[in-house]
Amino acid sequence: MTLTFTLDPKLDPDLTSDIVRLWADVTNAGGAVGFVAPVTEDEVWDTADRQFAGVHPDGPDRLLIARESGTDRLVGVLFFESMRFDLMEHWRMLKRVMVHPDFQGRGYGAELLAEAERVAREWGLQSLRLTARGGLGLERFYARSGYREVGRVPAAILVAPGDYRDDITMWLDLR
Template identity: 30%
Template sequence: MTGVRRLSAADFDDHVPGLADLFVDAVASGASLGFPAPFEHDAASRWWREQESAVVAGERVVFVSCGAGRVDGTVSLSFERMPNARHRGGVGKLMVHRDARGRGLGRTLLATAEQAAAAAGVTLLLLDTESGSAAEHLYRSAGWTCYGEVPGYAADATGTALRRCSFYYKPL
């Protein structure tokens, strides 16, 4: 692991293949990220390419950690565009490659997003995750507060069962 860095708009495109590989790995290992398995590399690449305009516009910031010739982890920070919500941001697509888990990378990525949000003047962050997941444990242990849970919110990684989703916030 070489550390976490923010992708510039200029080097975002070069990282799309590695981000897509990571996305496919995360879904294949059971992460609830909006897509059921099997999740094809082309679909993952397409999803990341659809984010490029937001990255260029500064509405989404993507952080990566690279090592062992691949993207080991990522997290995205999105900024609200509405004038009455510019104090608020969202954390999403926090992923760690299955071979890099258990070493604190998820916590480092989350802290990086939180620090970047605070530096940008954001005072409140929001996120959602599958209830009972390993990610939920991470968020709780990192000081996030659950403000609600919705049953049957999203399909699981296999696409066969509906799962509860927990919603979190963290003041910065």
């Protein structure tokens, strides 16, 4: 199967529900996207609504979705987030980089990142940044797509009593 990407899709109730469902499924499969499993869709909605609020085709934040060609099923999502600070407008933060668990291991995450890079270059951005939760090997995944670790805050994320994880900053130079 191949992926079809859409930048700035209309955030109608069906799509927002699909994104929240994907978000909960990713979290419950062990994904590090702002929650710790188990999580319900109802618990994701408040955070999702805040994320959706900044999304507009002319900024400040943008949404990229991936659907599986043929089925039109939502497979992946990521948000380009502005830091809302003029001195940082030459780069964007990638937030909520997610591929549905049913589709992981097929290279779709790498395809989603490659499309984000293509879009960022088209916009004339100089860099992309993202953060990852330590302890899951995510920094190796992002490194395969050209990102390099540029910072690490030890024990910044508490996922369970006594279970602290590093907050890892990854950077992709587009120049």
